[in-house]
Every structure is written in structure tokens, then in C-alpha cells.
Amino acid sequence: MKIDRRHLLLGGAASAAVLPFAKPARAQAKEVVIGVIYPLSGASAQIGVDAQKAFQTAAELINNKYDFDLPLARDEGLPGLGGAKVRLVFADHQADPQKGRAEAERLITQEKVSAIVGTYQSAVAVTVSQICERYQIPFLSADNSSPSLHRRGLKFYFRAAPHDEMFSQAMFDFFDALKKKGKKIETLALFHEDTIFGTDSSNAQLKLAQERGYKVVADIKYRANSPSLTAEVQQLKAADADVLMPSSYTTDAILLIRTMGELGYKAKNIVAQDAGFSEKALYDAVGDKIPGVISRGSFSLDLAAKRPMVGKINDMYKANSGKDFNDYSSRQFMGLIVMADAINRAKSTDGEKIREALVATDMPGEKTIMPWKQVKFDAEGQNTFADPVLLQYVGGKFVTIFPEQAAVAEAIWPMP
Amino acid sequence: MTTATIIQSLASGLLMGLLYGLVAVGLALIFGLMDVTNFAHGEFLMLAMYMTFFLFAFFAIDPLLAAPLVGAAMFVFGAVAYLLVVRFAMRAKANIGMVQIFTTFGLAILMRGLAQYFFTPDYRSINVSWLGGKTISLGGVFLPVPQLVGALVSLAAFGALYFFIKKTDFGRALEATREDAGAVALVGIDKNKVFALGWGLGGALVGLAGAVMAMFFYIYPDVGASFALIAYVTVALGGFGSVFGAFAGGIIVGLVEASTALILPPSLKSVGIYAVYLLVVFIRPRGLFGSI
Numbered sequence: 001m002k003i004d005r006r007h008l009l010l011g012g013a014a015s016a017a018v019l020p021f022a023k024p025a026r027a028q029a030k031e032v033v034i035g036v037i038y039p040l041s042g043a044s045a046q047i048g049v050d051a052q053k054a055f056q057t058a059a060e061l062i063n064n065k066y067d068f069d070l071p072l073a074r075d076e077g078l079p080g081l082g083g084a085k086v087r088l089v090f091a092d093h094q095a096d097p098q099k100g101r102a103e104a105e106r107l108i109t110q111e112k113v114s115a116i117v118g119t120y121q122s123a124v125a126v127t128v129s130q131i132c133e134r135y136q137i138p139f140l141s142a143d144n145s146s147p148s149l150h151r152r153g154l155k156f157y158f159r160a161a162p163h164d165e166m167f168s169q170a171m172f173d174f175f176d177a178l179k180k181k182g183k184k185i186e187t188l189a190l191f192h193e194d195t196i197f198g199t200d201s202s203n204a205q206l207k208l209a210q211e212r213g214y215k216v217v218a219d220i221k222y223r224a225n226s227p228s229l230t231a232e233v234q235q236l237k238a239a240d241a242d243v244l245m246p247s248s249y250t251t252d253a254i255l256l257i258r259t260m261g262e263l264g265y266k267a268k269n270i271v272a273q274d275a276g277f278s279e280k281a282l283y284d285a286v287g288d289k290i291p292g293v294i295s296r297g298s299f300s301l302d303l304a305a306k307r308p309m310v311g312k313i314n315d316m317y318k319a320n321s322g323k324d325f326n327d328y329s330s331r332q333f334m335g336l337i338v339m340a341d342a343i344n345r346a347k348s349t350d351g352e353k354i355r356e357a358l359v360a361t362d363m364p365g366e367k368t369i370m371p372w373k374q375v376k377f378d379a380e381g382q383n384t385f386a387d388p389v390l391l392q393y394v395g396g397k398f399v400t401i402f403p404e405q406a407a408v409a410e411a412i413w414p415m416p
Numbered sequence: 417m418t419t420a421t422i423i424q425s426l427a428s429g430l431l432m433g434l435l436y437g438l439v440a441v442g443l444a445l446i447f448g449l450m451d452v453t454n455f456a457h458g459e460f461l462m463l464a465m466y467m468t469f470f471l472f473a474f475f476a477i478d479p480l481l482a483a484p485l486v487g488a489a490m491f492v493f494g495a496v497a498y499l500l501v502v503r504f505a506m507r508a509k510a511n512i513g514m515v516q517i518f519t520t521f522g523l524a525i526l527m528r529g530l531a532q533y534f535f536t537p538d539y540r541s542i543n544v545s546w547l548g549g550k551t552i553s554l555g556g557v558f559l560p561v562p563q564l565v566g567a568l569v570s571l572a573a574f575g576a577l578y579f580f581i582k583k584t585d586f587g588r589a590l591e592a593t594r595e596d597a598g599a600v601a602l603v604g605i606d607k608n609k610v611f612a613l614g615w616g617l618g619g620a621l622v623g624l625a626g627a628v629m630a631m632f633f634y635i636y637p638d639v640g641a642s643f644a645l646i647a648y649v650t651v652a653l654g655g656f657g658s659v660f661g662a663f664a665g666g667i668i669v670g671l672v673e674a675s676t677a678l679i680l681p682p683s684l685k686s687v688g689i690y691a692v693y694l695l696v697v698f699i700r701p702r703g704l705f706g707s708i
Contacts, residue, residue, distance in 0.1 A: 041529075043638045045537030194683050221683040227642045230428040231677030231685055234421060250539055254634045262551050262560035262632070263424075285541030285634060289549075 035107035037118035040092035053321035100124035122146035142335025189241035237265035247273035292415035299330035433670020438570035440650035442618030448657025456524035458640025464626025483627035494619020531637035566628035655706025
């Protein structure tokens with residue numbers, strides 16, 4: 001069709017006539033846009049796809065009425081913003097810090113998000129949080145655990161969950177407690193991947209081992225997603241430590257356990273820094289080879305006995321994803337709740353106002369689905385009241401074994 | 417470092433190396449035949465692993481029995497990929513090399529995306545198979561049975577391929593087309609048929625590798641990436657287009673990787689591979705057994 005001046009004028013008049021009606025309609029459906037950055041494709045796509053479901057479950061709880069004692073569940077939308085609904089915009093960083101940087105920038109400038117939550121890989125959280133800082137948009141690490149993340153002097157960085165020093169501390173507290181009971185724990189073997197997650201984790205563990213008098217007989221760093229871990233496992237086997245402490249993502253964790261079996265090495269005990277060791281895929285693949293493996297975590301379904309809402313929310317997530325909450329999906333769920341709660345109290349979508357509201361956060365632990373004391377951020381944006389737990393894989397499921405106040409069973413030591 | 421450690425490293429390296437060779441040989445074959453690098457080679461491997469997994473999950477067919485089926489299915493897939501996709505890329509008038517790179521690269525991304533969509537990004541594994549998890553111990557040196565069988569399959573495949581290329585009419589047609597596609601057309605050999613056969617063979621070989629690897633490796637849409645990189649190095653090291661080169665290249669890569677880890681920290685074990693690769697590129701750019 002040839003567009004002449006008459007058509008153009010007509011079209012202009014038509015849209016001018018429609019516009020006044022369109023505007024109030026949009027104002028009514030006010031929404032708060034929150035960016036969610038995860039690896040939706042690439043080697044850890046599975047994590048991202050599960051995370052998507054966890055965030056959607058949280059948004060459903062916020063946007064609709066539910067009778068749970070969880071912030072925002074009992075209201076429709078955010079009451080502080082006249083019932084505005086939370087809308088999530090997902091972005092894919094493919095586990096690549098550079099793509100994370102670009103996607104964060106796009107979310108902020110194109111999608112106009114008010115806040116960003118992410119990212120699984122700590123290495124990506126580094127770049128995403130830098131971009132957020134530059135644009136003064138609050139960033140919340142839902143599930144990143146590298147301790148260095150909150151120590152960079154960023155004003156817009158927050159983390160409600162524990163970091164690897166807190167987690168590692170729990171492990172060493174656990175070792176100390178076992179030693180008091182007369183178990184023999186002298187030597188440790190560290191096995192960690194080569195990005196910021198593995199390096200930070202092993203640094204924390206090395207330091208704690210030194211302080212508390214454990215001997216580290218092997219400290220093995222490996223390249224993530226290696227086609228073979230034979231050489232690495234040989235060194236672990238030669239060291240044969242009392243406790244093997246892996247910090248590995250799912251792929252490498254599966255290969256590690258398989259290769260250990262192939263080379264005839266059975267670890268005396270395994271205490272894992274989560275990641276791959278809280279994924280269903282690992283237990284589907286090699287669960288039978290590692291009964292009694294212990295992993296740190298920040299979540300346990302045991303809690304449902306004490307706090308029934310945990311079980312019900314887990315059912316909602318399970319209906320969405322076909323899986324139970326694990327250490328990651330539970331933290332992702334809470335991440336959005338904490339962020340939305342702050343936006344609600346800020347009564348604004350302005351970055352600085354949300355930041356102030358986050359700083360003022362004081363959420364009692366009973367109003368979360370985690371075993372935490374409360375959610376309250378220190379000056380660096382870290383929640384210091386997030387108590388980690390240790391879980392043991394017994395009879396096909398995880399039971400909480402440490403700390404004592406959260407434990408539902410005695411630890412089986414050594415590993416059967 | 418004890419003797420047992422060194423022997424264990426070399427044995428593991430040799431087994432892995434034979435598998436690397438089997439993964440790489442399809443790539444070498446296709447390159448030698450028509451100067452096309454198949455950037456979707458890793459995704460072919462991924463598809464073969466998924467086929468093995470689904471045959472196991474739905475029909476309880478052990479990976480060992482599935483191997484010939486997967487090989488045959490991948491033969492068809494390879495030939496179809498040539499006839500439906502690559503054939504048209506070969507018709508480009510300008511910048512033909514670039515067009516081929518982008519075509520196979522695009523095929524790789526498409527396959528990865530479809531795999532993630534249809535198979536979900538979950539990590540799959542075959543945890544109960546006849547050979548999976550079994551291991552033989554010879555005086556403190558452990559040889560995992562799946563890798564051992566993989567190595568035997570690799571040796572058999574190379575033997576069969578050698579016989580096929582040297583002794584059969586089809587093999588001779590393959591060699592002839594490689595040397596001079598134009599002249600071959602004059603004596604009435606259909607170039608397209610031979611190329612489709614080459615892609616089919618390449619697919620079948622990587623299919624065998626995928627079936628064997630499904631016994632001991634996890635499976636997910638991106639699994640091909642780390643093996644494809646090694647396959648490219650293997651082919652470049654052994655010599656582009658040389659089937660025997662891929663065999664030797666695979667063994668060298670496996671052994672160098674294993675022995676590097678004896679000297680350097682394991683996170684640097686690929687350094688050895690790339691150092692040898694660079695050395696070969698400097699001294700003998702066509703690769704150890706390359707004829708181009």
C-alpha cells in the first residue's frame with residue numbers, strides 16, 4: 001500500500017483518538033518489573049530452567065492471595081504500590097560473565113527493570129552486580145556463595161543466603177564436634193573447579209583447616225567440564241584423606257564419582273560444598289555409589305514438619321517443575337520474596353529508595369522457608385543471620401544432621 | 417610418584433586417546449573428502465549419546481547392543497544432513513569456505529537448541545548397563561571396562577575403515593573423489609552420492625563413539641562442546657584429511673594429557689596438548705600424517 005499524506009493524517013488522528021483511552025488502562029495494571037539473570041542455555045541450562053520455575057512460583061505467591069505466613073503472600077500484588085503486580089523478565093547469561101554484563105545492561109536500559117536477581121555462577125554475579133552498581137539498581141544474589149562478592153564495597157549488592165565461609169565454617173564445626181565424640185578426622189583433600197566459586201571455597205577451607213589443625217593432604221584444582229578427571233582422581237586416591245571435600249558443579253561432580261568408582265577409589269567420607277551435590281541429576285546418575293554423602297545446604301524439606309507452609313510451597317513448586325525444592329531453588333524463591341518485600345516497603349520503583357528499604361530489611365526466620373534466624377543485612381549487604389545446615393543423603397533423601405538445633409538425625413560417620 | 421601411578425596414567429591416557437581418535441575420525445574423513453570442517457561434529461556426538469540413552473530408557477536396550485543401531489541411525493542422519501543442508505552450502509559462488517563454516521556452525525546451534533527444547537537441559541545418565549561401573553584391576557592398575565570396550569570398538573572401527581577405503585569400490589570412489597572431484601564426475605561417479613556416503617560414514621563413526629561414551633559419561637545438550645574441541649586438535653595434529661592421522665592424533669592427545677597431569681597441576685593438563693599442537697603447527701603445518 002502506498003502511504004500518502006491523507007492516510008498518514010487519518011492514522012495519526014485514529015491513534016490520537018485511541019490514546020487517551022489506552023493510558024488509564026495501562027495505569028491500572030501497574031506493575032513492577034524485576035530482572036532475573038540465569039544460565040538458560042549452555043552447560044548449566046538445567047539450573048536456569050529450574051530457577052525459572054522457582055521464581056515463577058514466588059511471583060505467583062506475591063501476585064495472588066495465599067494463606068501463608070510469608071511476606072506478601074496474603075495480599076494481591078504489592079500493597080505498598082497500590083497492588084502492583086510483579087512481572088519477571090528472564091535473561092540468559094550462558095554462564096559467561098561477559099554475556100551476564102551485556103544482559104544486565106539490556107535489562108536495565110531496555111526492559112527498565114527496578115531490580116535484578118541472579119545468577120547461580122558467582123563469576124557472573126561479579127559483572128552483573130558491577131553494572132547494577134553503575135546504574136544504581138539493587139542487585140540481590142539469590143544463590144551465589146563466593147565470599148568475595150559482598151566485600152567489594154558495592155552499595156547496591158545484597159545477599160540473603162550464607163556464603164562459602166559460613167558454609168565451610170559449619171563443616172569444620174561439624175568436624176570438631178565429631179572429633180569430640182572420638183571419631184578420627186585428621187586429613188582433608190580439597191577438590192575444586194577453577195572459577196571463582198571453587199577457588200573462593202577452597203581458600204576458605206584451607207584457612208579454616210590451618211586454624212583448626214587439620215592437615216590438607218591434597219588441594220586439587222581442575223578445569224570445569226573436563227572430558228576426563230582420571231589424573232585428578234588418581235591424586236585423590238593417592239592422598240586417601242579422611243574427608244574428601246569437593247566444590248564442583250553437576251557435570252564434574254557426576255564424572256568425579258564415576259571416575260572414582262572406575263579407579264577403585266572409595267572415599268572414606270565426602271563433605272561437599274553443595275552445587276552439584278544438591279542436584280537430583282547427580283543422585284539419579286551415581287547416587288547408589290555415594291550413600292551417606294554429606295553436603296552443606298541452606299534448605300531442607302525436614303523443615304516442613306515444623307513449618308507446614310514449607311511443604312505446601314514445595315508442592316506448588318513441584319507442580320511447576322516436577323522436582324522438590326533443593327538448596328538452589330529454595331534460595332532463588334526466597335531471593336525474589338526478599339527483593340519484592342523491599343520494593344513493597346520502599347513504595348517506589350526508584351533504585352535508591354529500594355536500596356534503603358533493603359538496608360532496613362528485618363524479616364524473622366519463621367516468615368521464610370529457610371532455617372535462617374532472620375534476614376537482616378550488614379553494612380556490606382550480607383545477611384549474617386543465615387544459618388547453614390549440613391545434610392546427609394540417607395536412603396534416597398536428604399536429612400539434616402547439623403547444627404544440633406536443626407538436626408533430625410544423627411550423622412552416620414564414617415560413610416557406609 | 418610410583419611406577420603404578422605412571423602406568424595407571426599411561427593406561428588411562430591410552431584408553432581415552434583411542435576414544436578421542438574415534439570421536440575425531442569422522443571429522444577427519446569429511447574434511448579429507450571435501451575440505452569441509454563440520455562444526456556440528458560435537459552435536460552429532462551429543463545426538464548419538466541421546467539416541468543411546470533413549471534406546472536404553474524406553475526399550476531397555478543396553479548401550480553395547482545399541483551401538484550398531486545408533487551407528488546405523490547416525491549414518492542416515494549424516495547423509496541426510498549432507499543432502500538437505502551441506503549440499504546447498506557447497507553451491508555458494510563466493511566465499512565458499514565461510515559459507516560452509518557458518519552453515520555447519522548454524523547446524524550445531526540448531527541441534528543444540530532443539531535438544532534443549534525436546535530433551536530438556538537435564539543431565540541424563542545410563543546408570544545400570546552391562547559394563548557400566550565395572551572395572552578390571554591388574555596389579556594395582558585399574559582399567560574401567562566401558563573405556564576398555566570403547567578402545568576395542570575404536571580399534572575395530574579403524575581397522576574396518578582402513579579395509580573399506582583401501583579394498584572396496586566405494587572406498588576407492590571415496591579416495592578418487594577426494595583427489596579430483598571433477599575427473600571422477602567424468603567417469604560417471606555421482607559426486608553427491610560419494611559425499612553423502614562420506615557424511616554418513618562420519619556420522620556412523622561418531623555414533624559408535626557416542627554409544628560407547630553414554631556408558632560412562634553424563635549426557636546433556638552441550639556435552640559435545642568439550643569433546644569437539646579435542647577432536648579439532650586431534651585432527652589438526654594428526655593431519656587434516658588423514659584417517660590414520662586421526663587415530664595417531666587421538667592416542668597422542670590422550671597420552672600427552674595424562675602425562676602432563678603427572679608433572680603439572682591437573683588444572684593445566686590441557687597445556688601439554690596445546691603445546692604439542694603448536695609445536696606441530698610450527699614445524700609441520702599440515703599435521704603429522706597430513707597429505708594436504
